[in-house]
Amino acid sequence: MIENVKRSFRVLALALAAALGGTVAAEAQNPFSTAILVNNSAITYYDIEQRALFLEALGAPGNRQELAVDQLIDERLKLQAGASFGLELEEESLELAVAQFAESRNLTAAELRDALAQRGIAASTLNDFVKAGVTWREVVQGRFRARATPSDADVDAALSLGRGSTQESVRLSEIAMPFEERGEEATRELAERLSNQLNGRGDFAAAAREYSRSNNAAEGGSLGWLEVGSLPPAIATQILALSPGEVTLPIEIPDGLSILKLHEVRVDSRTAPPELTVAYGQLVIPLPNPVSQTALREAEERAVAVQRELDDCLSLSARVPDFGPGSGRVKPVLPSQLPGDLRQVIDRLDPGETDVVRTADAVRVVMLCDRASNIAPEQREQVRTQLLNQRLNSLSEGYLQELKRNAVVVRQ
Structure with missing residues (x-):
């Protein structure tokens, strides 16, 4: 041998x-x-x-x-x-x-x-x-x-879409700038400036129409919905680190640079959704009609102050007598039964979290108390693990690619 x-x-x-x-x-x-x-x-x-x-x-x-x-x-x-x-x-x-x-x-x-x-x-x-x-x-x-650990809201989103294996998708826009037009140094300087200016603010679509040379520039650089798993690992790593509204640092592409903006994230599914209910509470500060700027400002300041004092829905219930009609805990309802603006708020909250909502007649402090479904706890944890592994795999691949780019590899 x-x-x-x-x-x-x-x-x-x-x-x-x-x-x-x-x-x-x-x-x-x-x-x-x-x-x-x-x-x-x-x-x-x-x-x-x-x-x-x-x-x-x-x-x-x-x-x-x-x-x-x-x-x-x-x-x-x-x-x-x-x-x-x-x-x-x-x-x-x-x-x-x-x-x-x-x-x-x-x-x-x-x-x-x-x-x-x-x-x-x-x-x-x-x-x-x-x-x-x-x-x-x-x-x-x-x-x-x-960074990769899914929140309860992420798991609920996956469950509400109802499949055992989940796939995150992102809605993106891009600004693609070739080196040929301005030269590499000037293009890098412009890309850095745009990335800083447009991160969380600024008109990304207008900047795409002015600076991007991709085929979708006229549409504000829109790329539509893309599965995270279909993105190159180095790009997926940056995207997963963003919150909606934020933009990436300049990304190397063949013969140029690209900047991407994350608009939305969703978890896709292919099977029928399970029943999912939400229980929430609210403290209502009525507004006069017509409402003055002073009255609105005072109501919002009061809402923010009481928001800081709330620990859970029990503490919210204890404050109900101090607030207007409609205050208190609401029995569990399907999200589809909520008004659109309230549903948007509830969807992004984890149990115990609060937000301040302005409606036509009031300023409301809204707290999510609980989400419940007919899904067994074991299945929730399976979905949580699947989401975590998807994100870790994408981040892992991106990090390895970064190490490779920075490595000095000499073949003797």
């Missing part, structure tokens, strides 16, 4: 000569020499051969040598990201992760190592593969989990 492994090293070295674009007279004699440097972290010919054999054992399709190189570069970057966060996988945690990886293939860790050894694959190759995956998962969780 040792002679077979040595022979495979010689064959691999010659194959990698073409793949890596260099001569390998020395490398063919020394499989432990450096094939690639990733930010000064070495990948040897031995590493590549071992990974290719490992991929073959797993039944990976395609050119396994090329896939081995791609995976090892990515993993070096993932481990470097982990090191920058001070992450170091302990031996006990590594053994547990290896055992879980083996269990997913109906083997014990010892059985998996024995099976790999029969193919000439070192235990360290399995350990390195598993270590990179676990480290990257911790990096992504630590960096993005708070």
Whole structure:
């Protein structure tokens, strides 16, 4: 077996000569020499051969040598990201992760190592593969989990659209500016200025009509609704970090720059919706007719003051005697039964949150008390997990692409 492994090293070295674009007279004699440097972290010919054999054992399709190189570069970057966060996988945690990886293939860790050894694959190759995956998962969780965690409103939106697997879509507009028109430096300066000026304010559509050179410029740069999963990871990462009304930083596109504005986010579904009710409370401050600016300002100031004092719907109920007719808790109703302006407010609140709403005859402090449906708690958590994983996957891919763009990769 040792002679077979040595022979495979010689064959691999010659194959990698073409793949890596260099001569390998020395490398063919020394499989432990450096094939690639990733930010000064070495990948040897031995590493590549071992990974290719490992991929073959797993039944990976395609050119396994090329896939081995791609995976090892990515993993070096993932481990470097982990090191920058001070992450170091302990031996006990590594053994547990290896055992879980083996269990997913109906083997014990010892059985998996024995099976790999029969193919000439070192235990360290399995350990390195598993270590990179676990480290990257911790990096992504630590960096993005708070941003990616769905709110109760997000879960309710997914449930109200009623499918087990969900897909987020976003309504976007763009300003696309080629370098050719103004030159690269001037285009970058303009893109930075527009991104700052239009973020959360300003007329994006007017700016698109003036500066964008895409086919949709005349329509204010509208791209319509797009599934987040269909966007390039680097773009999806920026979009998921935005709130509606905000715009991205300038994004590199072929021969130019693009700025995107997020208008709306929705969770799509393909099956019939379950019943979903909302319970809310309100404190009503009546307005005189006709209403003066002074009276309106005083009502709004009072609403904001009492809003700060409310902790939950019990505290709201305690304040009802101090306010006008219609104040109090409202029995659970379907969102479709609410007036349009009130429904928009309720839809964006989590239980216990409040907002101030101006209507024709009053200023109202509205608090969402609860959302309820015939969906089991276990299903809610499944949907929450699906949404979280979708967002983490998009953010993870975008972060990896960023690491690749900033990496110094030298093929020897």
